[in-house]
Amino acid sequence: QKEVEQNSGPLSVPEGAIASLNCTYSDRGSQSFFWYRQYSGKSPELIMSIYSNGDKEDGRFTAQLNKASQYVSLLIRDSQPSDSATYLCAVIFYNTDKLIFGTGTRLQVFP
């Protein structure tokens, strides 16, 4: 069973803080990982992808990948109320080409 696990939240952080969103996946051979943001009633929009162990930074966002621990995370620095949304982790499992989504973590950033 190919699974992508996320804590559903809500994760509440104050404005300006670092939000840390976590995701684990079941297939050790997975190579491709994605974070999407989805505002209520809207479609998912890609934040970033990561393929190699370590950190990948894009503006206020940093994705972290640890394949040995089967763990990928997303850090949002200087969180803003406009970051309040559901964040979806998605993984392409080894030997497939379908994207498997987690259930998402709802983030609330309060002023």
Add this chain to the structure above:
Amino acid sequence: EADIYQTPRYLVIGTGKKITLECSQTMGHDKMYWYQQDPGMELHLIHYSYGVNSTEKGDLSSESTVSRIRTEHFPLTLESARPSHTSQYLCASSIQETQYFGPGTRLLVL
């Protein structure tokens, strides 16, 4: 980044009607997908296509059908809509492994 268009954006229709949800992309992506998502719930893949004349069923069983006659166009059809089909339908296309989503169609079947 892909430009993906879905029409209609909202549709309210009676039971038994035939519906076609349109999805088009302008980037020449070979792979296209349809997902179904209920409010606050996870995404479920219902159909995908790897190119013209290629269609496959996804992980969630669906009474809908799809076609791929042209690269840029991937319509989804429900022959006879039922209230259980009420949901949001999201179309996506991908370049290599990265998927980009259209704005979605919200369907309400009365």
